[in-house]
Amino acid sequence: MRTISRNKVITASVALGLTLTATTAAAQAYEPSRSIAADNEIAAVRDCDGGAQIASYVRTDNAAVTIGENSLFTPVPNTLRTFTVEAAENTAQVRIAFFAEAALFGAPVDNSGATDALGLEIRLDGVALPAAGDLAFTTTPLHSNATMVCRRVGAGTHTVEVYWGIVDTGADNTLTARLDDWALDIQLNK
Numbered sequence: 001m002r003t004i005s006r007n008k009v010i011t012a013s014v015a016l017g018l019t020l021t022a023t024t025a026a027a028q029a030y031e032p033s034r035s036i037a038a039d040n041e042i043a044a045v046r047d048c049d050g051g052a053q054i055a056s057y058v059r060t061d062n063a064a065v066t067i068g069e070n071s072l073f074t075p076v077p078n079t080l081r082t083f084t085v086e087a088a089e090n091t092a093q094v095r096i097a098f099f100a101e102a103a104l105f106g107a108p109v110d111n112s113g114a115t116d117a118l119g120l121e122i123r124l125d126g127v128a129l130p131a132a133g134d135l136a137f138t139t140t141p142l143h144s145n146a147t148m149v150c151r152r153v154g155a156g157t158h159t160v161e162v163y164w165g166i167v168d169t170g171a172d173n174t175l176t177a178r179l180d181d182w183a184l185d186i187q188l189n190k
């Protein structure tokens with residue numbers, strides 16, 4: 001069963017790579033609410049050990065998209081993808097990585113303390129995977145950033161979609177966010 005208890009692992013993405021920081025949420029200045037229920041079936045979503053590769057799906061887009069402030073996260077255009085796990089496979093590991101040039105405009109120059117951020121969620125079958133649940137994808141203009149999540153799923157058709165939104169901590173800034181030159185990498189393994 002999936003639960004909606006809050007995940008305590010925050011993934012911080014940095015330019016051209018991944019840095020994972022395990023800490024408590026209380027220690028982070030940036031702590032947006034999830035926009036939807038999160039998948040916290042810990043054993044299924046924290047450690048993913050797959051076998052032989054089944055399929056690989058990579059999609060890229062070099063068109064910039066921009067959003068303003070909204071209380072709801074919204075889909076990143078063209079990131080909705082479906083994949084199928086054949087009945088004969090029974091289950092498969094799915095590993096989903098998202099890379100993009102990301103920018104948040106309008107935040108205070110040092111953006112310390114009550115941090116504003118571009119938040120990002122990778123949703124599998126409509127549920128945010130936890131590593132991306134509290135993810136500040138960027139807090140400043142123009143970095144190439146990345147994040148990755150994983151899960152074992154059952155036979156059938158599954159959907160992946162990336163969502164994003166702006167978190168204006170303190171509601172005291174006029175913020176816009178932009179994604180450009182992104183890649184969505186979906187890998188299926190036995």
Ligand SMILES: [Ca+2]
Pocket residue numbers: 062063064180181
């Ligand atoms: Ca571009």
Ligand SMILES: [Ca+2]
Pocket residue numbers: 114115116168169170171172173
């Ligand atoms: Ca603010």
Ligand SMILES: [Ca+2]
Pocket residue numbers: 069168171172173174175
């Ligand atoms: Ca604002």
